[in-house]
Amino acid sequence: MRLDSRSEAMRFTYAEAMTNPHFYLPLARAAEQAGYDSMTVADSICYPRESDSVYPYTADGSRDFLEDKAFPEVLILAAAMGAVTSTLRFTTFVLKLPVRPPVLVAKQASTVAHLTNNRLSLGVGVSPWREDFEVMGVPFEGRGTRMNEAIDILRGLTGGDYFEYHGQVHELPAVKLSPVPTRPIPILIGGHSDAALRRAATRGDGWMHAGSETAELDRLLARLHRFREEADTTDHRFEIHVISPEAYTVDGIKRLEDKGVTDVVVSFRNPYSAGPDMESLDTKIAHLQGYADSIIARLK
Template sequence: MRFTYLESLCDISHFRPLAVAVEKAGFSSFALPDSIMYPKETDSKYPYLSSGDRSFINAPMLDPFILATHMAAYTQTLQFTTFVAKLAVRNPVLVAKTVSSLAALSNNRFRFGVGLSPWPEDFAVCGQPWEKRGDRMSEMIEIVRGLCAGDFFEYHGKFYDFGPIKLNPTPTRPMPILLGGHAEAALRRAVSMGDGWMHAGGDRDDLKSLLDRLQQIRRELGVADKSFEIHVISVDAFTPDGIRRLEDMGVTDVIVGFRNIYDPRSAGQPLAQKLIALEKYAERVILKV
């Protein structure tokens, strides 16, 4: 089992010391959420909270690619995983240039978690159509993967069309692309196009259903024997026995945080308290499995 630390929507000065401490504590990765902007007026709902309230994102949130670059400069082995970057609202060639540069600068310590933004406003302000966003993102994933391979690459799809181009530098080994989302289309896209799937949270029964469906799709597509990462948020991640249960379910990575980032009242949690929490977790869980 690998361990990913999640912190966001907080004092931005915390990230540098947290990255150093997270690496020292034995975590393998730091999860970096993505939010483009916060609209003054919106009817959109957040799909992973029963209330649908999205006001929690009206707080400091750095661009995940810049934040990863910043923290990579102060660490040696820690990886950085977008959780998840809103790929569908961005230009895929520019994204490929950004992530290939980040992967190269960090010595291949970047994992690209991607997904669809649930909010039409993100698409509108970035000049991207809301319609056919899933199909368009599928082409984007192909473009990013192709351009990050290092050779000349051309693409002729329904939404994007360009002749041979090359990026330099690019990662010296393949950059993992992980897909988020709980919908059927998202699960299928993760299996057919990704190196893994990222879970956004929920109860045990929901998680089991999602994992069962992932395995069904993998068997249907004939890739059940292919390496496939599964990153989850679960209360079972907070005990050694729970970690073993998750491993038995096929989970490869757990994502853990030590405050409720959906609760604005927790945003002011002191850095010292965060450092104590992650150190205790390392002692009670990471060192026990």
């Protein structure tokens, strides 16, 4: 089942996170030279000493893998990588939007998109961790409404005109930002819950999948399609970014394309393992280049 009719070729995103911060700039250059379309930029703010929150994308819900992992600030890192590349896009995966002031995010994102010639996409999500809200001084309750309003404000302010907003959470007088990008910043919604899928269908320019086996991906895509039908958005251009074991063969890529997937996100190590990343920069570059030679070059 295709979720939309599209004639464009599959796009390829290289994912790297929780590694030596000094690796990111040379990895961005290597990914661009190898033919990748984009690179993910992971987001995490801080580490609580004590937490009873559950991480939804590990088998046991543990967040222990995060301990002592380096997370450069997401939009600063995107700007830095943009400065050493010319065509590679950068997609936050995902920026925890409702814990941040939306006007500030709009200012930061507009600046990065402007300086990189429209090479930023904002993957956004609701943090699963109450502690993120607490340390940022933001209520955990009502986070869904806060998220929806923040998306509206991002769209309004990054357009370049005066924009005002009167919501349940946010009140904004008429203001405008400068500089802004010359094209709208794509806003992609991350998450596997029905609330996230519905938000993607109604408010997003696309959806970001956090990884699963094929059967679960098919279930999520079917629900996403249903929500898009209900919202009457199936005729809109819509990006679907997925992490899938099928992304590592040419035939698998073609199967994902047939399902309406527009972008595959590939990585070459398990970022959820405990302890520091021991891979060298040369090893990482060899991995991303090997995939480019065996898969990307055969499909572009």
